[in-house]
Amino acid sequence: MDFDLRAGTAVLERTPQTMRAMLAGLPPAWIDGTEGPDTWSPYVIMGHLIHGERTDWVPRARIILAQGEDRRFVPFDRFAQLREAKQSLGDLLDEFAALRAENLRTLEGWRLTGEQLAWEGEHPELGRVTLRQLLATWVAHDLGHIAQTARVMAKQYREAVGPWRAYLPVMDR
Amino acid sequence: MDFDLRAGTAVLERTPQTMRAMLAGLPPAWIDGTEGPDTWSPYVIMGHLIHGERTDWVPRARIILAQGEDRRFVPFDRFAQLREAKQSLGDLLDEFAALRAENLRTLEGWRLTGEQLAWEGEHPELGRVTLRQLLATWVAHDLGHIAQTARVMAKQYREAVGPWRAYLPVMDR
Numbered sequence: 001m002d003f004d005l006r007a008g009t010a011v012l013e014r015t016p017q018t019m020r021a022m023l024a025g026l027p028p029a030w031i032d033g034t035e036g037p038d039t040w041s042p043y044v045i046m047g048h049l050i051h052g053e054r055t056d057w058v059p060r061a062r063i064i065l066a067q068g069e070d071r072r073f074v075p076f077d078r079f080a081q082l083r084e085a086k087q088s089l090g091d092l093l094d095e096f097a098a099l100r101a102e103n104l105r106t107l108e109g110w111r112l113t114g115e116q117l118a119w120e121g122e123h124p125e126l127g128r129v130t131l132r133q134l135l136a137t138w139v140a141h142d143l144g145h146i147a148q149t150a151r152v153m154a155k156q157y158r159e160a161v162g163p164w165r166a167y168l169p170v171m172d173r
Numbered sequence: 174m175d176f177d178l179r180a181g182t183a184v185l186e187r188t189p190q191t192m193r194a195m196l197a198g199l200p201p202a203w204i205d206g207t208e209g210p211d212t213w214s215p216y217v218i219m220g221h222l223i224h225g226e227r228t229d230w231v232p233r234a235r236i237i238l239a240q241g242e243d244r245r246f247v248p249f250d251r252f253a254q255l256r257e258a259k260q261s262l263g264d265l266l267d268e269f270a271a272l273r274a275e276n277l278r279t280l281e282g283w284r285l286t287g288e289q290l291a292w293e294g295e296h297p298e299l300g301r302v303t304l305r306q307l308l309a310t311w312v313a314h315d316l317g318h319i320a321q322t323a324r325v326m327a328k329q330y331r332e333a334v335g336p337w338r339a340y341l342p343v344m345d346r
Contacts (some may be wrong), residue, residue: 001202001206001275001329001330001335002333003330003333004200006200007199007202008201010198010199010203011199011203011326014194014195016193018191018194018195020194021187021190021191021193021194022187022191022319025183025341026180026183026187027177027179027180027183028182029174029180030180030183033174040247053192058175060221062267068261070192085197085203100278109263116336116340123336126336126337126339126340127336129335130297130335131337131339132333133333133334133335133337134241134337136330136333136334136335136337137330137334137335137337139330140327140330140333140334140337140341140343140344141341143324143326143327144323144324144327144342144343144344145340145345146195146319146320146323147319147320147321147323147324148320148343150316150317150318150323151316151317151320152316152318153184153316154313154320155318156174157174157310160174160175160301160305160306160309160313161306161309161310161313162302162306162309162310163296163299163300163302163306164299164302164307164309164310164313165201166299167299167311168310168314168317169317170313170317170320171313172249173199173320173346
């Protein structure tokens, strides 16, 4: 499937409500469970998504669109959320929804052309990447973390399901 | 995490709204994409969830609760949805939500005790399983299919993300 601005945006605008539907109001054991040491809970994943809205997707798109001399992205800190002050999960869900809505208004305001989608920036490790690839990655990154959230939650019942574990591939992914 | 009726139910009651938030109104390319031959699209996953509400979780719990002579479950047909008449995705989302709500009313009406949760039935392949394990599996099965849905969607952009694929483990799970 090729990246299409409208179809991609359709996913981006659904992610806040998906995370809210899945997580809001759940008992803490679901929100704070992980897959083991140094893996992320749904709570930490929400912080990571917020950090991406602030420092990754739109700021990098701006660098590409400016077409300046230096098109190198600022490295993204995948662990920033682990150092941030603790907010409630409800606050994180609200903050993510607000930041995402604002970023989608910015994206829409650009009225990007096919030509612009082919413009390039420089990823600090991956090298030259296009705006189209950046936006497709924004979408896939959301979906990856929705999948991760559900997987992390499922694993909390790895023992509780007893022999059914053999029929639940999510337990061992 | 041990199975807890209230915490487990909290997930079960959220799944219809999670699937709706993630899928309702998306362009067909997202709804019908798969991971390759003989794998499921989000549309097929919705049909499978509906079939589970009809023939798996609550009917099996009833067999256990009856504590009759024969406690053997009817085998679950994992592919039934592939033979069913095509409905719109919106219809499937509505049908799943209605069936799930009805099943949760049934579950709540049973006012299950800890003793009953330890009662057993006989799975056609796995042998003796408890009601507690059956209910934990209902929860984990939901979460596994939420994760699968997001993963299948992410993979539609496997090429579109270009070099970022190396940073997106969901693409190769």
